[in-house]
Amino acid sequence: MKxxxxxxxxxxxxxxxxxxxxxxxxxxxxxxxDFARKTQLTATLTADxxxxxxxxxxxxxxxxxxxxLLQPTIEMIPVTLQYRLIRDDGIASDLKELVFxxxxxxxxxxxWSFPNxxxxxxxxxxxxxxxxxxxCPHPIAESNKVFLLIDCVKFKIPYQRxxxxxIDIPLIP
Numbered sequence: 022m023k024x025x026x027x028x029x030x031x032x033x034x035x036x037x038x039x040x041x042x043x044x045x046x047x048x049x050x051x052x053x054x055d056f057a058r059k060t061q062l063t064a065t066l067t068a069d070x071x072x073x074x075x076x077x078x079x080x081x082x083x084x085x086x087x088x089x090l091l092q093p094t095i096e097m098i099p100v101t102l103q104y105r106l107i108r109d110d111g112i113a114s115d116l117k118e119l120v121f122x123x124x125x126x127x128x129x130x131x132x133w134s135f136p137n138x139x140x141x142x143x144x145x146x147x148x149x150x151x152x153x154x155x156x157c158p159h160p161i162a163e164s165n166k167v168f169l170l171i172d173c174v175k176f177k178i179p180y181q182r183x184x185x186x187x188i189d190i191p192l193i194p
Contacts, residue, residue, distance in 0.1 A: 077173035
């Protein structure tokens with residue numbers, strides 16, 4: 022009888038913890054989505070250079086401006102935004118964070134290495150930061166798309182002739 026009582030108590034405790042954890046995650050996600058609806062988040066993106074032909078890998082520097090505006094009814098608390106660059110083919114840069122202590126605009130700079138040819142768009146994706154393990158919404162804002170054209174040129178070894186007598190034999194260094 023004692024074992025059944027202990028099993029029942031442990032089962033009840035596990036159910037309570039799981040329910041509480043689901044409830045907290047649900048409340049957090051609901052609050053986060055509510056906050057996202059009451060904010061205006063915009064971003065612009067530029068790249069330098071946007072066109073390149075030469076040896077690779079080539080590092081392209083992306084510069085962005087991220088603006089966070091809040092409705093007057095929202096109390097400003099530090100807001101952590103997560104952002105990353107994403108290409109048309111789905112390849113994404115590392116996720117970075119930016120903290121807004123007040124509404125306004127902040128500038129970012131992201132160097133990104135391109136080891137191979139690339140022709141396509143790159144944009145900035147933004148979302149409100151989520152604590153580890155919390156349910157996060159999909160990206161809530163995206164920047165304009167920047168078109169890139171990267172043409173990697175293959176390096177060629179120069180050909181050289183070395184005279185060794187009456188016959189020239191090509192010598193490759």
